Amino acid sequence: MSYSEKVDLLLKKGILVTPDILKKEFSTRKELSKSEEETPGKIKIVYNYDKPSKKRVVDDFVSLFNIRFKNLEKIIRQRSEMQNLVSINKLNLKNEKEIVSIIGIITKKWQTKNGHTMLFLEDISGSVNVLVNKNNKAVYELAKDLVQDEVIGVCGGVGKNIVFSNEIIFPDIPLSNELKKAPEESYAVFISDIHIGSKVFLKKNFKKFLSWLNGNLGSENQRLIAKKTKYLFLVGDLVEGVGVYPNQEENLDIPDIKEQYKQLANLLKTISSNKKIIICPGNHDSGRIAEPQPPLYNDFAKSLWDLSNTIIISNPSVVNIGSSENFSGLDVLLYHGYSLIYYANNVESIRVQGGQKRVDLLMKFLLQKRHLAPSHESNMYVPDAEEDPLFIDKIPDVFVTGHIHRASASQYRGVTLLNTSCWVDITEDQEKRGLEPQPARAITLNLQTRKVKIINFYG
Ligand SMILES: [Fe+2]
Structure with missing residues (x-):
């Protein structure tokens, strides 16, 4: 539209034309219609492990290994x-x-x-x-x-x-696996390892993140992403927990786990209820550490269950997002990532290329094995005699892990691999161990283009 056409249009609407009004009315920024912004995203839970705990016997281990073998053999x-x-x-x-x-x-x-x-x-x-x-x-x-x-x-x-x-x-992902794209533009945001309750929790940075998600911070493009975000994934270690390791109380700001979840809920409730918040536990959260970890228990994390837009599921789990009449949606596999460290240390080619700093290689490794913990030693687990919850059965569109405290995005045969950052500051101990965490990053995924952008809230 030419300059004079713009002026004519404003005059027709009875608007007094000033440079500011012109800029505001014809900004290149794509404004969302109210209805587009307010339509909640479609979400379906594909896999959630919530069987009640029961006593396990040695035979359960044998059954689990037989199931694992048969599943993987069938693919190979x-x-x-x-x-x-x-x-x-x-x-x-x-x-x-x-x-x-x-x-x-x-x-x-x-x-x-x-x-x-x-x-x-x-x-x-x-x-x-x-x-x-x-x-x-x-x-x-x-x-x-x-x-x-x-x-x-x-x-x-x-x-x-x-x-x-x-x-x-290897069982692997077929070369022919296609990259699925949603017909409409919308976004999913991925974070994890918030560790609320820790003395080094980056509260100021986390609030900046929330401010961005609520449309009050960032460049025009970043604000547009926030507006069109329909899903927020929290991939475990929401709180620092209590008694996770010896003398942990010295590093705690909030010594009560229920209070830790309450403070998180207070922060999350500032998010528009149209944005769905998908939550799985990690090794610092309440409940059992052995995998599969059931969804956070209501008695500890009641404040999160009480929020109208939270979907609380197991670790691992699979959810389908963004489906519509003509689109089957994208399957997101969530796994907090406890086993990753074992493979960073024990897979030679990954170890020599940087170990934990190469989460992209670690995630690809797990996909190739079609298992979240192929070695018995790499995680603590509960042997289910009927199914192997860590077997990667259906190929996901997005595979997301956390735990390593580094932000990473890559792609392998049509699968988007994301590792989420953390919201705790870098400690001397981590520096000494050469871990180099990358705190306070949010990963955004455009469901239409499958492009990933990492927004940095650190500093
Ligand atoms: Fe963790």
Whole structure:
């Protein structure tokens, strides 16, 4: 629209034309219609673990491992490389050097005297040694990152009580997995590790974040994102907790866990009730630490349950957001991320590339294994004899973790990988341990373009 057309239009409306009015009326900023701003986002809970606690027995561990194996085997056996699949107890019927495929769980891994890698692989029928020759560089490098208890496929030649591996197959995400985009522009915001109750909680910065989310802070574009935000994800460690580690009381500002949740609820209730707040627990929250963690208990976190726009679910969990008549929505997998630190320390290629500072690699690693804690040692867990809640069954569109206190965004085969920042200040102890947290960042995801922006509220 030309300058004179703008003036004409204002005059027609009976508005006195001044430079300020012109700027206000024809700002390039895209204003939202009231109805667009106020329409709450659609949300469906896809997976939430809320079974009541019960006594577990040794057999439950066996059942869980059998379920885990069957789930992962089902994915791997669909791969074209698995066409010569045999069960391990049938290997002795094969001719020497015949090419076979097997699927098994790694129960042992070691280096031979000659520097090759040896795996002890078990399936439901039996077990066998698998040799990964050091001269087969690509497979040998891959084998360095294999962890105890993960389920893999192996293609290779048959030997006497041994398979010589040519290829190693992970359950993984198919290359064909598509990047889904919502037809309308709306946003989801991701944060975690608020640790309310800690002496180093960044209250001033958190209030700045809320002020932005409420449309009172930030650049024009950032305010527009805030307005169009329909979902806020809090991925665990909402409060610092009480008795999480020895002498924790020395580091607490609020020594009562209910009061910690109450203070968080007081902050969250300033957010428009049209924005849905999705909450899962972390290892500092009330309730059991062993995974899966059920939703926060009402008696401890009543103040959060009482807010009209909170959706309180388990860790891990899956929710579907942004669906409409013509769009099936995006599935968001939430996992607080307790197991990440184990893999930062134990997966060689990730360790040498920065360990915890490479959350992108850690999250990709878990997706490739289609499991949130492939090694028995990497988390504390409750063995469910009927299902494996940490198995990544359906491929998510967005996978979000926290716990590491660093903000990270990446993509792997159509899946957006987000690791959320924290709202506690950097401590001397963390600096000494070389952890380099990145506090007070909010991650925003445009559901229409799948573009991610990280907004920094630190400093
Ligand atoms: Fe944590």
